[in-house]
Amino acid sequence: MNFTAILLTLASTMIGSVGTLLFKKGSGKESLINTSIFFGVIMHVLGTIIFITALKMEQLSVLYPVASLGYVFVCMLSVYFLKEKMNSLKWLGIMTIMLGIVFIGLGS
Amino acid sequence: MGKTKIMKKEQKTKEAGKTSLSAIFLAIACAIATSFGHVLFKLGSKSASFDLSLLTNHYIIAGFALYALGFLLLVLAFKHGELSVLYPVVALSYIWVILLSSLLLKEQINAFKWLGSIIIIIGISLIGKGSRK
Numbered sequence: 001m002n003f004t005a006i007l008l009t010l011a012s013t014m015i016g017s018v019g020t021l022l023f024k025k026g027s028g029k030e031s032l033i034n035t036s037i038f039f040g041v042i043m044h045v046l047g048t049i050i051f052i053t054a055l056k057m058e059q060l061s062v063l064y065p066v067a068s069l070g071y072v073f074v075c076m077l078s079v080y081f082l083k084e085k086m087n088s089l090k091w092l093g094i095m096t097i098m099l100g101i102v103f104i105g106l107g108s
Numbered sequence: 109m110g111k112t113k114i115m116k117k118e119q120k121t122k123e124a125g126k127t128s129l130s131a132i133f134l135a136i137a138c139a140i141a142t143s144f145g146h147v148l149f150k151l152g153s154k155s156a157s158f159d160l161s162l163l164t165n166h167y168i169i170a171g172f173a174l175y176a177l178g179f180l181l182l183v184l185a186f187k188h189g190e191l192s193v194l195y196p197v198v199a200l201s202y203i204w205v206i207l208l209s210s211l212l213l214k215e216q217i218n219a220f221k222w223l224g225s226i227i228i229i230i231g232i233s234l235i236g237k238g239s240r241k
Contacts, residue, residue, distance in 0.1 A: 048149075048175065052168065055153035060146055061209040061221055065202065068228045071195075071235055089238030096231030100224045107220025 001108050005058035009066045012050035017073035019043030021081060065104040068097050131189030135197040138181035143204035145174035147212055195236025199229045 019040045026036030054063055072094045078084040152167025162168050185194055202225040209215040 048172070049158075049162070052149050052153050052156055052162075053158065055150045056156065059209065059215045060150040060213060061206055061215045061217060064146060064205045064209075065221075065224060065228055068202070068232065071232050075235055087238050090235050091238075093231045093234030093236075093238060096234055097228050098231075100227030100229075100231055103220050103224030103227060105224075107218050107224060 001062065001105065002058040005054040005056075005063060006066055008050055008054035008057075009063045010069065012047040012054065013067050013070040014047075014073055015043050015050065016047035017070050017077055019047065020070075020074050021077050024078070024082065059108065062104060062108045065101050068101065072097055128188045131185045131187075131194065132197055134181050134185035135189065135194045136200070138178045138185060139198050139201035139204060141174045141181060142178035143201045143208055145171045145178060146205055147208045148174065150209075150213055191239040192236045195239070196229065196233035199232035199236075202228055 019042070022036045022040035022043060026032070026034050026038075026040060029036065051063070051067070075086075075090055075094060079086050148167045148171035152165045152171060156162055156165055156168060182198070206217055206221060206225050210217040
């Protein structure tokens with residue numbers, strides 16, 4: 001398992017999650033062409049380029065599950081920044097995703 | 109008779125959870141498009157370097173194109189569907205990626221990777237269900 005690749009994927013995922021949050025923020029405005037959406041796209045493109053760099057070093061079937069932490073990041077970010085509510089189902093989902101990633105790690 | 113049944117079911121789903129069949133199909137199409145995009149990125153990553161040559165890398169360009177398509181499909185899907193239903197559908201992309209990785213990229217897939225992917229899908233579905241207003 002290439003840890004540099006995993007760290008890069010984590011960075012890419014976190015940046016992408018910020019982008020997703022910016023999309024949510026920008027989706028509420030009157031026009032879809034606004035600064036939030038623009039920076040959201042920038043974040044996603046940047047995150048993707050970093051992910052491509054990670055893909056040079058490790059298998060897709062290993063790195064893609066790591067990217068699933070994006071769901072966890074988005075969940076936490078939306079609670080903190082968008083004041084969305086956390087509940088037991090979301091917590092359970094987060095722990096389940098992490099368990100799945102552990103299994104992927106065992107399988108590589 | 110079959111058509112009326114499907115229409116009635118779609119109306120019921122529309123009233124109950126506001127997620128139409130078309131939204132689900134759009135989400136599936138999004139999952140497939142982005143999964144192929146990931147595979148193309150993997151294929152293009154071998155010759156890719158952190159400079160403008162990325163713009164001439166056919167695999168990378170195709171990958172980005174599929175990403176853009178997937179994104180559009182996702183936006184359309186979420187217009188007519190809820191997170192709690194669509195998240196699991198999009199999460200199925202994990203199965204697609206595993207399948208495509210083994211078929212097109214010749215990566216080793218074993219029981220752990222399959223199991224891990226299924227567990228991740230369950231986790232994403234739970235987050236989706238927890239997002240129900």
